[in-house]
Amino acid sequence: MSVSRDKILVVDDQRAVCYSLKRFLSSEGFHVETAISGEEALKKIESLRPDVVIMDVRMPELGGLEALAMIKESHSKVQVIMMTAYSTTEKAIEAMKLGAYDYLVKPFDNDELLRLIKDALRTRAMMEAVVSFDEWEESVSGEKIIGKSQEMLDIYKQLGRIAPTDASVLILGESGTGKELIARAVYHHSNRSNKPFLTINCAAIPEQLLESELFGYERGAFTGADFKRLGKFEQCSGGTIFLDEIGDMPLSIQAKLLRVLQDGRFQRLGGSETIETDVRIIAATNKNLESMVEENTFREDLYFRINVVAVRVPSLRERREDIRELVHYFIQKYNRVFKKEIKGLTSDTLKRLEEYSWPGNVRELENAVQKAMVLCKSDYLSIKCCEGLSMRAAENPSANLAEAVKNLAVLAFENGSNAIFQDLISRIERELIRKALDQTRGNQVQASRLLGISRNTLRKKLNIDG
Known part of the structure; x- marks a missing residue:
């Protein structure tokens, strides 16, 4: 059972639907309130400030589409999932164009609803939690890119220059260096920060599904395509798409992506209509795209299109002087999570951390600090707190x-x-x-x-x- 207390507003003129969804979602740990009209929903949004709204398309008086438009105008980062009957899927398509996160066709499976809610909550969190990188800029509810090494200072200057533009950005770096955080920082400090921000992990989605996820599909495009669905590029028009692990994108899809970058046009899978979109693309990879171009596993023309501005994120072993500050940041973060009051770490523990090679980079360091804090019974993280972790100075290949x-x-x-x-x-x-x-x-x-x-x-x- 989820322990989340994320707030959800269910809107449907049928009380039975409201009751059923409230009962189910409450059992999953969510805080749920209901409204039986669009007018009531708008009032409750002001007082509840929900993270996700689940709303029916067809309602008397103020319909779902009208209510959606008003919600997105005043609360652009609230994620709205529309519910529709099979006969009204065209209205659901229109809802997506108005900024809905996604839609479900009644009757739907509860597991599918939960998956959509969790995805919507992740999207809201990425859009809402501002990522700051300037040392004078404090982020109360967001996240902060940590580091005062020369490598990181150079990145901050670069981000300050490129964020306000619409230029495509390619973020390069090993796994765990914080490429997604850099992408979100670009988004939050751009002129599109009030528009959608959607993430696609090109390595996590099978090839046959990635094309339909990005570009959508027409009814009958393949077995199981019972109705038309918009893809991320159409859904995110005006906003920003983050293509993580772009080096894993199949060549067949690279060709379609190239056209989007060239003239902002594409066709849905199984369709002939040309769709226009306006999206900013931020891409990231831990692969050497130049070598992939030479091997003909990545299109050269696409590489030049996404590589308008390249940001190289250094590995943690290249900026060991930032380890102390990163550790203190993670201690403060997990003090809040674990309700502890750990004040810092001992000098020999810091020495051990600075000597280790950190193949998993900042992600591995955060995980190590988190585990050490669970084991720690004193005011300061010590070597004893780190016992049992895979990190050992003797195994440091860099020192050797x-x-x-x-x-x-x-x-x-x-x-x-x-x-x-x-x-x-x-x-x-x-x-x-x-x-x-x-x-x-x-x-x-x-x-x-x-x-x-x-x-x-x-x-x-x-x-x-x-």
Whole structure:
């Protein structure tokens, strides 16, 4: 059973429907109120301030569409799910164009309703909780991008310049670095912040479903398509779409996305009508798209279209000086969640955290702090609180590498060469290239990606070495 106390307003002129939905959703832990008319709904919205409204399309006097338009005008970030009979699905389509989050055809399955509510709540949370990044900008109810390293300061400057524009943004970085937070910061500080913000994870949706999710479909487009449905690009017109893990998008869908970026037009699956839309696209990936372009697994023309502005989010090991501030931020966050009063962490614990390589980046650090706080019985996080976590300083490959480089430098000087610098660099380059080619079975594209250099650079170095 959910422990959420998110507020839901059910609006239907049939009292039996209101009663049934209130009983079910209350049993799932939601705070539920009902209204039997559009007029009553508008009054209750002002006092209840619901997170989600579930409303019937057809009601006497003030109908669902009229009420929806008035709700979105005064409370643009409230998510509205429309209910409709099979015979009125065209009105539901119109509701989507007016800003409804989605719609359900009666009779519907309770599990489907719950899924939609949870998705709508996540969307509302992303739209409502402002992500701040300026150190002077306090976000009371939102989230904050943490870090004062030079890498993060450069990102803040970049965000300040690109957010107010409509330029497409490509966010690059390893998993767990906070790419979604960066995307939301761009949205919240843009001129579209009062319009929809929808997220699509291209890696999480099967190929056959991703196209219909993005572009919608006509009735009869495929088995089970019993009525027309709008896609995210039509639903989000005027707003912002965040395409997470765009490197996993199939080539067939990349072609349709390219057309949207070029002229703002597309066709629903199984349809011939050309739909126009106005969306800003923010994309993110942890993959090397340049190498994918060379391998013909990502369209070059699409890459240039989404890469108008690129934001590279550094890994946590590249900004270790931010770990202290991040830990304190997470301690404050989970003090509120766990109702604890942990004041900070000991110096040896901080040293341990700073020495670890954090392959899962900020997400892994947050998880480690959360677990440590559950185990902690003192005012400060100590090494003992971190016992049992997978993080161990002895397993730090970065520290081992630094030690190996020091030893290599000592050996180079002991060797007494007249060209120590060039000789050592050449030896290291040859060994790195040999190792990369071994691991990729001679695939130069994959080897260059592994090394973090272009394929042309790799070829030049192979030619030099003969």
